[in-house]
Amino acid sequence: xxWAALVGGYGSNLEAMLEYGNPISLVISHxxxxxxxxxxxxxxIASQTLLPKSFVSREAYDQALLNLxxxxxxxAVALAGYLRWLDASTVAYYMGxxxxxxxxxxxxxxxxxxxxxxxxxxxxxTGVTVHFVDNGHDSGPVIAQVPVPRYREDTVEDLxxxxxxxxxxxxxxxxxxxxxxxxxxxxxxxxxxESKSWINGQY
Ligand code: GRF
Numbered sequence: 403x404x405w406a407a408l409v410g411g412y413g414s415n416l417e418a419m420l421e422y423g424n425p426i427s428l429v430i431s432h433x434x435x436x437x438x439x440x441x442x443x444x445x446x447i448a449s450q451t452l453l454p455k456s457f458v459s460r461e462a463y464d465q466a467l468l469n470l471x472x473x474x475x476x477x478a479v480a481l482a483g484y485l486r487w488l489d490a491s492t493v494a495y496y497m498g499x500x501x502x503x504x505x506x507x508x509x510x511x512x513x514x515x516x517x518x519x520x521x522x523x524x525x526x527x528t529g530v531t532v533h534f535v536d537n538g539h540d541s542g543p544v545i546a547q548v549p550v551p552r553y554r555e556d557t558v559e560d561l562x563x564x565x566x567x568x569x570x571x572x573x574x575x576x577x578x579x580x581x582x583x584x585x586x587x588x589x590x591x592x593x594x595x596e597s598k599s600w601i602n603g604q605y
Contacts, residue, residue, distance in 0.1 A: 403477040403499070403581050406430055408484035413438025414566060415482035415503060415573050420445045422574030425581065428474050430467070432486055454486070464489035471496075480577050481535065485514070493537050498587035500535040501580060503573050505565045507531060507547055512540035517565055521558045527551055528561070530568045532576045534587050543592045545585055548572050548603035571605050 429442035457463040506516035520528035536542035
């Protein structure tokens with residue numbers, strides 16, 4: 403399938419996906435001058451920046467995003483640091499083919515700053531979740547989760563590095579699995595056609 407990555411920040415997961423060989427042909431950022439755009443360029447991948455403030459309304463932005471994806475024949479979408487919710491039309495169009503990566507074990511610690519939220523809460527375990535995008539916020543059907551320990555002596559930066567380590571291993575594998583049709587969505591149910599040990603962190 404032809405994938406787009408939706409980004410807005412550092413782009414370390416984009417880098418991991420491109421290094422892994424995920425077939426990403428378009429990178430869309432909602433922010434300008436972010437490292438993720440440099441990553442796209444260094445891999446020779448086309449990129450577009452869609453700045454929300456350049457549009458008269460949220461609806462106009464959402465329509466432009468969906469039009470761009472359709473015009474570029476994008477068949478699947480991987481969100482990686484894209485800090486906007488997809489609108490209902492885009493969610494419906496890409497149902498079962500839009501993925502999000504979240505740096506916590508959903509449904510715990512949804513939303514922004516999930517690593518800090520978990521750290522401040524004092525959990526012993528947090529992790530990484532990959533899920534299909536639905537109309538809720540960080541609420542779609544879970545495809546895979548990796549538990550990540552938070553050690554007593556950790557700083558929040560230690561925890562962040564450990565979480566990113568697992569994100570970079572898990573996300574490209576899930577993108578690949580969806581791309582190959584090894585995992586799909588039946589209603590709200592995630593169906594794995596082959597058992598994969600790394601869906602819970604055994605890479
Ligand atoms: C990741 O931690 C991801 O879980 C969250 O945003 C972060 C993106 O990091 N959704 P990067 O831009 O891929 O480095």
